[in-house]
Amino acid sequence: MIVKQLEDVVGTEHDVDTATWFSRRLLLRRDGAGFSLHDTTMKPGTETEMWYKNHVEAVYCIEGEGELEVLDENRTYPVKPGTLYVLDGHEKHKLRSKTALRVVCVFNPPCAGTETHDADGSYALGEPDAYPSRVGPEPVLLERDDPVVYDKVVRQPFVNAAQLDDYEKDGYLFLENFFSAEEVETMRAELKRVWREAADDERPEVIREPDSNAVRSVFAVHRDSPVFRQTAAHERLTAIVRQILGSSFYVHQSRINFKPGFTGKDFYWHSDFETWHVEDGMPRMRALSCSIALEDNYAFNGPLMVIPGSHRRFVSCVGRTPEGHYLDSLRKQQYGVPDPDSLSRLAAEGGIVAPVGKAGSVLLFDCNVMHGSSSNISPYPRSNVFLVFNSTENRLVEPYSGQAPRPDYIAVRE
Known part of the structure; x- marks a missing residue:
C-alpha cells in the first residue's frame, strides 16, 4: 500500500515548475504501480502545446476553467471541474487556461517525476528500471542483464585471462599477499589512528554497533585519510579495476569495517548493488568492491563469505524503503535484505566460500555478488578496508526508490 501527502512532494525535485504550469508528481515509476499520477496546475491565461507520443495521458479537472484544442481534429472542448479527457490516440493538443486550471493527470507508462516537455511537446520515455526492488509483494529472482567483465582482452600484467574467467564465473577474485608487508x-x-579518533567522533561518517556505542564502520576514508586515498589510487589495484570495468572509474564509497575480537558483530547477507541501485540510483551492474585485509583473516574470526555465481541473479527484495533508511541500515539493515528462500536457492547452486588469508590480501567482488559475515567470537580481530569503484559510464541518477539521495560520504555523486 502507498500513502503520500501533497506536502511530501512540494519543494522537492518532483515539484516541477515551468513557464505555463507547475506539477507535483505524487506517484512515480519507481513506486511500481504501473502508472504515475500528477497534481498539475496550468497557470492562468497561458497556452501549452503538448504531444504525448510516448504515453497515454488521462486528465481530470478539479478546479478552474479552460479549453482543450485537439489540433488534428480541429476541435475545441471546454474544460471545467468534472471534465475528463484521455489522449489514448497520442493526440497533439493545446491546453488553454482562463483561470488557474488544476488537473489530475495519469500517465502510462509511468513518469520518473522530473520530466518537462521536449521540443515537440512530449515527455521522454526514459529507460525502464532493469532491476526493480522493494516494489512488489513477493521476492523475485531476476537474471542479470549486464556483463561481469567488461574488457576481456588482458591489458595489464597483474591478473591473467584464467583469473578473469574465474571472476566472471564466480563473481569474486582472491589475491593473496597483494600488498607488501611495508604497505600493510x-x-x-x-x-589504528582512525579507530582511536572515531571513539569520540560524532560525525555521521562514524557508524556505531546497533546495540552499543562501539565503532562498527567509518566511511569516506579515501576522502579523509591520505593513506587510504593513496591506496585507492594504487597502480596495480587500479589496473585490475580498469580491466574488469572496461572504463575509467571513481570511488563510489569507502569505509573501514571493524570487528574486534569477541565483540565484532555480523553483517547479514546482501547484494551491495541492490542498495546502491534503490537508494543511490546506480543504474547498472558496473561496479566492484575491493576488501583489503589489515588483520589475518581466519575461518573463525568473522571473515567475508560469498556465494559463488550469485552475481548472475538479482534478488528483488520486499519492503518499501523508509525515508532516511540509511540512518539505521548502516548499523543493521532491515530493507533490501534477501529472503531465506532466495538465499537457500543461490547457496544450493553455488555453495558458500570464505576466502581467507594473511593481512595484505585482497578480495575483489562484483557489486551484485551475495555476501555477508558472521560475528567474531574469537580473540582475533578482523578489520578490513573497503574501496568501491564505479564506472564513470555508470554514474548515479536519481534513486530508484524515488526518495532523496543518501549523503555523499555514503555514495559519491560528483
Missing part, C-alpha cells in the same frame, strides 16, 4: 604496516597504523 602503513595501512594498519592508519587504521
Whole structure:
C-alpha cells in the first residue's frame, strides 16, 4: 500500500515548475504501480502545446476553467471541474487556461517525476528500471542483464585471462599477499589512528554497533585519510579495476569495517548493488568492491563469505524503503535484505566460500555478488578496508526508490 501527502512532494525535485504550469508528481515509476499520477496546475491565461507520443495521458479537472484544442481534429472542448479527457490516440493538443486550471493527470507508462516537455511537446520515455526492488509483494529472482567483465582482452600484467574467467564465473577474485608487508604496516597504523579518533567522533561518517556505542564502520576514508586515498589510487589495484570495468572509474564509497575480537558483530547477507541501485540510483551492474585485509583473516574470526555465481541473479527484495533508511541500515539493515528462500536457492547452486588469508590480501567482488559475515567470537580481530569503484559510464541518477539521495560520504555523486 502507498500513502503520500501533497506536502511530501512540494519543494522537492518532483515539484516541477515551468513557464505555463507547475506539477507535483505524487506517484512515480519507481513506486511500481504501473502508472504515475500528477497534481498539475496550468497557470492562468497561458497556452501549452503538448504531444504525448510516448504515453497515454488521462486528465481530470478539479478546479478552474479552460479549453482543450485537439489540433488534428480541429476541435475545441471546454474544460471545467468534472471534465475528463484521455489522449489514448497520442493526440497533439493545446491546453488553454482562463483561470488557474488544476488537473489530475495519469500517465502510462509511468513518469520518473522530473520530466518537462521536449521540443515537440512530449515527455521522454526514459529507460525502464532493469532491476526493480522493494516494489512488489513477493521476492523475485531476476537474471542479470549486464556483463561481469567488461574488457576481456588482458591489458595489464597483474591478473591473467584464467583469473578473469574465474571472476566472471564466480563473481569474486582472491589475491593473496597483494600488498607488501611495508604497505600493510602503513595501512594498519592508519587504521589504528582512525579507530582511536572515531571513539569520540560524532560525525555521521562514524557508524556505531546497533546495540552499543562501539565503532562498527567509518566511511569516506579515501576522502579523509591520505593513506587510504593513496591506496585507492594504487597502480596495480587500479589496473585490475580498469580491466574488469572496461572504463575509467571513481570511488563510489569507502569505509573501514571493524570487528574486534569477541565483540565484532555480523553483517547479514546482501547484494551491495541492490542498495546502491534503490537508494543511490546506480543504474547498472558496473561496479566492484575491493576488501583489503589489515588483520589475518581466519575461518573463525568473522571473515567475508560469498556465494559463488550469485552475481548472475538479482534478488528483488520486499519492503518499501523508509525515508532516511540509511540512518539505521548502516548499523543493521532491515530493507533490501534477501529472503531465506532466495538465499537457500543461490547457496544450493553455488555453495558458500570464505576466502581467507594473511593481512595484505585482497578480495575483489562484483557489486551484485551475495555476501555477508558472521560475528567474531574469537580473540582475533578482523578489520578490513573497503574501496568501491564505479564506472564513470555508470554514474548515479536519481534513486530508484524515488526518495532523496543518501549523503555523499555514503555514495559519491560528483
